[in-house]
Amino acid sequence: MSERHRVIEGKAYVYRREESPNWQCAVFLSGRNHRRSTGSDNLALAMAFARDWYEDRAAEDRMRRRGILPLAAPPTRTSAPARGPGGMTFEAASQTFLQEFQTLVGGERNPLYVASKAATLRRHLLPFFGELALPQIDGARVQDYRIHRLTPPRPEADDAPPRRWKRPCRSTLHKEIVCLRQVLKTALRRGWLTTMPDLSEPYRASNKVSHRAWFTPDEYRRLYEATRARARKPVREKWRAASERLHDYVLFMVNTGLRPDECALLQYRDVTIVEANGAEPILEIVVRGKRGVGYCKSMPGAVRPFERMRDRGQPRLQDLVFGKMQRGFLNRILHELDLKTDREGRPRTAYSLRHTYICLRLMEGADIYQVAKNCRTSVEMIQKFYAAHLKDELDALAINVRRGR
Structure with a gap:
């Protein structure tokens, strides 16, 4: 089991793998894990490096959420082929979708809305569907994704700090399914997918009548x-x-x-x-x-x-x-x-x-x-x-x- 130490009251931590002499640092920001090697086998130097590295990552994350910096594109794996044994992967289809979407609607839609597609893919869809072949994504797999998003994450280790989690609302999950549908339709147009899977919700939503907050x-x-x-x-x-x-x-x-x-x-x-x-x-x-x-x-x-x-x-x-x-x-x-x-x-x-x-x-x-x-x-x-x-x-x-x- 890897050795782990908290940094900045648990906001980040350093750890060392059994097969490596150097310490690694990690932090979880905006639904994504960031990791980096400290390049040092000295714990004090590694923790000092992790503190400076955390401040830089947190500042960049705040600027991206405020729209000052553009949202990063989904990660690419150049070493792995785009077409796996079972066909084109979801990650490759998502890259094609982003290129088409940003080019065709870039001048007509709000830039923040266009950038939100890349953020949705990077934070939620790619970690779950990224390595799957497109024919493997069916209605059952989409339902597993809904369950995954509505289930609190488990801590990576017993001594790891509890991760902040908030249950996504129905509209947030709906936007993610819309982004998933757009990627699959891109694959369908290009012949990488023969039929669209069932993306509908299996259980009916509540019919409770509600109104928005106002002042009497x-x-x-x-x-x-x-x-x-x-x-x-x-x-x-x-x-x-x-x-x-x-x-x-x-x-x-x-x-x-x-x-x-x-x-x-x-x-x-x-x-x-x-x-x-x-x-x-x-x-x-x-x-x-x-x-x-x-x-x-x-x-x-x-x-x-x-x-x-x-x-x-x-x-x-x-x-x-x-x-x-x-x-x-x-x-x-x-x-x-x-x-x-x-x-x-x-x-x-x-x-x-x-x-x-x-x-x-x-x-x-x-x-x-x-x-x-x-x-x-x-x-x-x-x-x-x-x-x-x-x-x-x-x-x-x-x-x-x-x-x-």
Whole structure:
């Protein structure tokens, strides 16, 4: 059994194989094991090398997760032939898929989404399917993969530190199966595979109706009163600008229904203050985001926050109105108000402000089709995820019908 020593409180460790005099170092980051020879048979020198090596690997991992560095491509084995005894391997087919995918959709899809395919293959699919021949991947093998992903990993040794593990949610596992299907379809088009295996889930998903976290009218009132008080009297004077910006952001989001990414891309030239038919002024917004270019007409309550953002400086037309918001400011206030999670334990985020806009509009009697168009979504999505819990969607007169005696 190899000798092992912990480094940096168990974040990394050094070990020595029985047949080698030199110490090796290893660390587990982002679902992948990193190993390196220290080149020394002295334990003290090896542990010092492992500490420096761990800091470099951890810094690179943080930069990759933040999108500063590109995600590494799946590992290749040039010494092993691509075509094994049973046919083309999954690893070779995945390399062909990545080349095709990055070339064909590189200019049309988000670069982070394109890079996520390589990350999914490298972290999850290749360690499980990589050395298998394509005909060996059948429905039973795919089901074994689902069980593997939903089972906590066992420690490599009795004295090894426990590995941090989080059960993947249904949508995460679905994205991995989609990536697996894309690789197999690439192999099918090139004649490396004759038929597609069954990738469907063998057991039916839960039909429980759930809705996304939002703020009720009373909770929303508590939130904007707290952000307004923080804007008038910030915890520290250097945070005044950020506190005022957060207060205007909350009011703007709940009165427009924009997605957080759409609001982050919003520029001053995309917003126009208009007065329609003598009513209160509103904002006409050109939205760019998840669904391409769309349009939004705000509630009157969004005009004053926008004017305050505009009057605080001398912005150019191409300047961002809000830009990327810091989640820490919003989370701090939500925790102070005990509003970070709803009754079912779902966390509230900036996206919950969009859900609040939709729910408040429906509670006031707005037409659901017009709300869907204004939010650049479908009536089906609103009925399934937003309005399923609203009592105002139920017509008491239509329900409490009695037959005449």
